[in-house]
Amino acid sequence: MKSITKKLFAALAIVLTFQVSHAEPKHDGPVKIAVLMYGMKAEFVQLMERAAYDYPGVKSGEVELTVYDGRYDPLVQNNQAETAIRTGHDAIIINPMDFNANIDVVTMANDAGIPVIVTNARLNTDEMTAEVVSDDVEGGYLEGKAVIEAMGGSGNVIILEGPKGGSGEIQRGQGIEKAIAEYPAGSIKILERKTANWSRAEALPIMENWLMKHRGRINGVIGQNDEMALGAIEAIESTGGDVSDYAIAGIDGVTDAIYAVKDGKMTSILQDARGQMQGSLDVALRHVLGPDFQPESDIWEQYEGQLEWNDGMSKRYDIPWTVVTIENADALLEMRN
Template sequence: MKKIMKPRLLAVTLALAFSAAVQAAPVKIAVLMYGMKAEFVQLMEKAGREHPAVKQGLATLTLFDGRYDPLVQNNQAETAIATHYDAIIIDPADFEANVDVVTMANKAGIPVIVSNSRLNTDRATSEVVSDDVKGGYLEAKAVLNKMNCQGNVVVLEGPIGISGQIQRGQGNDRAIKECGPGKVTVLERKTANWSRAEAIPLMENWLQKHRGKINGVIGQNDEMALGAIEAIKGQGLNVKDFAIAGVDGVSDALRLVKAGEMMSILQDGRAQMQGAIDVALRKVKGNEYQPMSPIWAQYTGQLDWQDGQAKMYEIPWTEVTAENADSLLQMRQ
C-alpha cells in the first residue's frame, strides 16, 4: 500500500509545487511608450518602476520606445503578443493608427490599457488618462485671463494626429471663443511635436514676423512653452511681457511658474502609469487583486477604483502655482 501511495503523493506534491510556481510567476507587462525623449515620459517610466507590485517582484515591466512612430508601436505590440506578455499598456503616438494595437491584443486575449494619450476606439480594456479637452481649456484660460481676453496669441501644437493635439486644441478653441467675437486673434498655429528644440526656431520666426504683436503663447505642452520662452529671451525681450502657459508640470516649468515667467497645468503621469499597472494586474490576476498604488488614496473622492473594471479612469488636473511648485518638485526627489 505504501509503495502505491508514494508515487501518488509525489505526483500531488509536484503538481502543487508547479501550481504555486505558476501562481508566483510575475505578471509580464509590456509598456509601449510613444517616445522616450521628453521628461514627462521619463517621469512616467520612473513611476512604473516605483509601483509597489513591480518593486515587490509581483510584476515586471518591459518598456518599448515607439520613437514617435505609430507603425513602430504597432510592430512592438506584435512582438509583445508573440512573446506572450500578460498585458499591454500603451501611450499611443496616433489617435487612429494605433487602434491596431487594441485589435491585435483583443484577438490574442491580452488586456490592453491605454494611458496618457487616447485612441479612437471603445474596445480597449480600460483607459487611464486625463481629460485633454479640459487641460487645453485650462492652459488657454490662464493665458487669456492674463491678457484680459484681448490681443493676439500663437499656439504651439503637439504632433498632428495624436489625441493630445486634437483634444487640447479643442480646449484651446473653447477658451478663445469664450472671450467673445474679435477679442482674441490667433496669429499662428503650428506643431513643434512636443519638442522644446523645435519650438525655439518656430517662435523666433513668429517674433520676427509679428514684431511687437504677440501677447500670449499657448503651448500644448510645457516643453514647447519652454522653447518659446528661450526664443523670447534670446531676442532680448522681457518674458514677463507675454502670457505663456503649457501643460504637464515638468520640472523646468515648475521652476519658471515659481519665478512668474509662465503658467502650467500639471498632468499626473505618475497616476496615469501606476493606475494603468493596477488595472492591468486586476485583469490578469482577477478579483483577488487589490490596487497597490497610493494614487487611489491620493485622489479619494475624485478617482474611484471601481474594482478595476471601469472603462475609463480620469486622472485630475492640478493647476501649478508659485505656492505649490516647490512641493511638486520635492515629490520627484
C-alpha cells in the first residue's frame, strides 16, 4: 500500500511540474521590442515611428522600444535583427525593405523563439508570427481606378514605381494592372514605368524627362506612393505645365498629399501608419505576455466592424485604406496635430 501511495505522489509531482513548466511565463520589467524600419527619410515611415512612441504601453514604460534605421538596405536590416536577438529583445517588428531578402529576419527570430511581426510591407513567407499590413493590391487598384476614371476611361499613363523587389512595388503594380484590365484592351496605354524608390527628389527629374519625351501625350500619372506623385506634380509645374491637365494619384496620405488633394491636384489613398504600427505593438505584446493581455491601442474601436482583434492570434491583420477627399482632408490633417 505504501509503495502504491508513493508512486501516486511521484506521478502527481511529475504532472504538477509539467503544468508549471508549460504555464504562460510572467514577464519582469519592461517588454523590449525592436522595430526594424527599412529607412527613416520618408514622412510615412516617420509617422509610423511617431505612432510607436505614442503607443500607451511605451508612454507608461511597459514597453521599451529600440527603433532601427535600415538605411534602405535589406542586409542592414538582417544584421539589425541579429543585434536585436543578441541583446535580448522580446519581440521584433519589421517593416521590410525586400520581399525575399528579409525572410532571414523571420528565420532568425523563429530560431530564437522570438515573436516577429511584419508590418506595412510584406515578406514572401508565412512563417512570421503575424503581419499587420494594408492590402497593397487593393491600394494599387484604388489609385489606378481613380486615375483611369479621371481620364474618362481611356488615355496614356506613366507609372512611378517603388524600389524593385519590395512587396509594395510588386503588389501595388498588380493592383494597377487589375484596374487597367477592367477597361477595353488598348484603351489605357502605359507609356513609361520606372522606379523612383519612393522618393520625391528622384521622381522629379524622371517626370521632367518623360514630359519632354512624350510632349502632350501623358494623361495620367500613377505614383505608387505620394512622394513620387508629388515629385511628378513639381515637375509639371516647374516646366510650365498645368496640373489640372493630368489625372494624378498616389498612396499613403502624407501631409503634402492631403494638401494637394484639397487643392484639386491629385488623389491620395491614405495608408494608416498609426494603425499598422500600434496594431503591430498590440499583437507583439499579446504573443509575449499571453492571453491575459488586452490591446492598448484604440485602433480596434476605430475600425470596429472592419478589423477584429481575435485575441491577437490572427495570422494577418489588414488595416483598411481611406480615400482622401476634399470633404475629409481637414479631419485627417487634424489627426496629425
